[in-house]
Amino acid sequence: MKREDLLHTGAHKINNALGQVMLARRMGKKRIIAETGAGQHGVATATVCALFGLECVVYMGEEDMRRQELNVFRMRLLGAEVRGVNSGSATLKDAINEAMRDWVTNVRTTFYILGSALGSHPYPTMVRDFQRVISKEMKRQILEHEGRLPDVIVACVGGGSNAIGAFYEFLPEANVALIGVEAGGRGMALGEHAARFAPNGGGVPGVLQGTYSYVLQNDAGQVAATHSVSAGLDYASVGPEHAMLHDSGRATYTSATDDEALEATKVLSRTEGIIPALESAHAIAEAIKLAPKMGKDKIMIVNVSGRGDKDIGILTRELDLSGDVTRKVSA
Amino acid sequence: MAINFSKKPGLVIYFTAGDPDLETTREMALAAIDHGADVIELGVPFSDPLADGPVIQRASERAVAKGTRLADVLVICKEIRAARPEAGIILFSYLNPVMRFGMEAFAKAAKDAGADGVLLTDMIVEEAEEYLKLMHANGLAPVFLAAPTSPDARLKAIAENSQGFVYAISRVGITGTQTELASDAKGLVERIRKFTKLPIALGFGVSTPEHVRAVVEFADAAVVGSAIVALIEKTPAEEAPRAVGEFVRSLCGGVKTA
Ligand SMILES: Cc1ncc(COP(=O)(O)O)c(C=O)c1O
Numbered sequence: 001m002k003r004e005d006l007l008h009t010g011a012h013k014i015n016n017a018l019g020q021v022m023l024a025r026r027m028g029k030k031r032i033i034a035e036t037g038a039g040q041h042g043v044a045t046a047t048v049c050a051l052f053g054l055e056c057v058v059y060m061g062e063e064d065m066r067r068q069e070l071n072v073f074r075m076r077l078l079g080a081e082v083r084g085v086n087s088g089s090a091t092l093k094d095a096i097n098e099a100m101r102d103w104v105t106n107v108r109t110t111f112y113i114l115g116s117a118l119g120s121h122p123y124p125t126m127v128r129d130f131q132r133v134i135s136k137e138m139k140r141q142i143l144e145h146e147g148r149l150p151d152v153i154v155a156c157v158g159g160g161s162n163a164i165g166a167f168y169e170f171l172p173e174a175n176v177a178l179i180g181v182e183a184g185g186r187g188m189a190l191g192e193h194a195a196r197f198a199p200n201g202g203g204v205p206g207v208l209q210g211t212y213s214y215v216l217q218n219d220a221g222q223v224a225a226t227h228s229v230s231a232g233l234d235y236a237s238v239g240p241e242h243a244m245l246h247d248s249g250r251a252t253y254t255s256a257t258d259d260e261a262l263e264a265t266k267v268l269s270r271t272e273g274i275i276p277a278l279e280s281a282h283a284i285a286e287a288i289k290l291a292p293k294m295g296k297d298k299i300m301i302v303n304v305s306g307r308g309d310k311d312i313g314i315l316t317r318e319l320d321l322s323g324d325v326t327r328k329v330s331a
Numbered sequence: 332m333a334i335n336f337s338k339k340p341g342l343v344i345y346f347t348a349g350d351p352d353l354e355t356t357r358e359m360a361l362a363a364i365d366h367g368a369d370v371i372e373l374g375v376p377f378s379d380p381l382a383d384g385p386v387i388q389r390a391s392e393r394a395v396a397k398g399t400r401l402a403d404v405l406v407i408c409k410e411i412r413a414a415r416p417e418a419g420i421i422l423f424s425y426l427n428p429v430m431r432f433g434m435e436a437f438a439k440a441a442k443d444a445g446a447d448g449v450l451l452t453d454m455i456v457e458e459a460e461e462y463l464k465l466m467h468a469n470g471l472a473p474v475f476l477a478a479p480t481s482p483d484a485r486l487k488a489i490a491e492n493s494q495g496f497v498y499a500i501s502r503v504g505i506t507g508t509q510t511e512l513a514s515d516a517k518g519l520v521e522r523i524r525k526f527t528k529l530p531i532a533l534g535f536g537v538s539t540p541e542h543v544r545a546v547v548e549f550a551d552a553a554v555v556g557s558a559i560v561a562l563i564e565k566t567p568a569e570e571a572p573r574a575v576g577e578f579v580r581s582l583c584g585g586v587k588t589a
Binding site: 087088093097100101104105106107108204205206207208209210215217219220221222223 | 377378379381382384388392395398400401425426427428429430431432453480503504505
């Protein structure tokens with residue numbers, strides 16, 4: 001496991017927030033805005049703004065504010081203003097719309113710290129470059145420990161930042177399989193998932209929020225609602241570099257359902273003592289499916305993009321653990 | 332059928348098609364033309380109107396909820412063209428519905444529907460090669476947006492690749508009504524003039540007859556969108572065409588002069 005959950009603020013998002021805030025400072029911008037889905041990017045942005053004494057406004061869908069309540073409080077504690085967005089399905093896409101509207105209106109004073117490898121140029125490449133440290137560390141560490149490159153890398157894909165960061169240094173290494181895991185939600189009907197690359201019921205190429213990529217949409221070109229138990233994967237489009245990797249076949253994309261992610265959360269918690277973010281749990285779910293098909297001598301790295309503290313509220317509702325004893329030590 | 336601002340003041344009127352319904356949009360467009368609009372912008376409603384403020388967002392949401400499609404907007408475009416052969420008509424859309432329709436199929440259908448030109452908000456001039464070819468092949472005028480933050484090199488590219496007119500954005504930001512006209516506006520129009528002899532229309536925030544009068548002092552036309560859409564929002568459908576006609580007449584200051 002690549003432990004991005006151990007980073008300060010609890011997810012890979014801080015890699016990117018730190019990089020972009022340095023740029024904002026260099027450009028002399030005093031006001032920072034951001035969007036957030038799961039709240040991890042909002043918390044990361046609020047954190048770097050606290051560190052550098054910058055004004056911070058975070059846009060968040062009201063549905064996400066409800067389900068990631070703890071992160072809303074963390075952002076406020078860090079001194080950020082959280083603005084609820086209730087248009088559309090009141091999730092990540094709608095928060096990005098509102099952040100972009102703020103940005104174009106206040107662009108002379110404001111820097112937009114976008115949280116994933118999407119949006120208009122240069123965000124997809126800039127965010128990727130700030131997240132690239134994930135695969136740099138992976139490569140160095142696996143060579144130190146195992147003396148060879150891994151066979152498989154697995155990462156969850158919301159907008160795609162932790163996955164592109166985990167894949168990037170391995171792109172030229174043709175023997176390293178790259179697997180992105182999208183949110184399979186409650187099923188493959190449009191509106192029930194966020195599996196943009198699904199062969200049936202997935203997205204088609206289009207333009208959303210300044211990016212040409214796969215977009216979940218109806219046949220009139222209206223962007224579809226999405227669903228995932230994890231707010232961070234609940235988005236109708238996906239970073240354009242993933243679209244390229246999908247089309248070239250260099251990476252493959254699969255999905256895990258809500259139920260599989262919840263089960264994977266439980267399994268990882270109980271076997272490793274690590275409570276993963278629900279987003280990361282989608283990658284864990286794929287690892288659980290894949291591992292039995294691989295030889296004992298094979299190496300798989302799963303990117304644990306964040307920790308699960310933020311999800312305890314959802315987990316309390318979704319998992320019934322009463323009377324659920326898993327380990328007994330015999331006398 | 333042409334884009335022509337020779338009568339003063341030049342006026343472009345925007346509608347979100349399908350709000351409150353397609354038939355009313357058509358009747359409102361005809362009323363606007365009859366009361367002084369030189370060009371009608373027929374807006375295809377989109378689920379994620381990034382460049383729009385709350386007024387047009389709400390209108391888009393209503394029109395999308397009614398199931399309004401690009402194909403429907405093309406139908407009323409054709410009807411408006413048949414009824415008013417001299418009026419200028421621009422199809423206005425975000426890129427995604429057009430890409431889903433198919434860019435080439437769209438260009439042909441727009442021509443067939445009698446449109447004079449096309450404005451795609453999120454089509455940037457730097458990525459427009461294919462689009463421009465299709466516009467030219469079908470005799471449609473591509474209209475690009477120019478912002479106060481655009482550097483001269485970008486304004487030049489926008490001006491050189493636009494036809495019909497250049498759409499100057501009066502301020503940094505999104506669409507919406509406002510009480511005072513931005514001070515950025517005049518400077519932008521002057522900067523664009525260095526690069527083109529095309530008429531320049533100024534929009535975003537142009538809301539009142541006073542604004543229109545002030546705009547046409549330095550630009551060739553004013554674009555009024557959110558103020559029209561807000562009026563439609565608060566007017567019952569059956570009264571909307573008459574209300575729009577009256578408002579457009581007031582925007583022109585009563586009569587247009589040659
Ligand atoms: C822990 C965690 N993992 C993954 C994601 C998904 O984003 P991305 O695909 O950009 O890594 C998020 C987003 O909120 C997150 O918080």
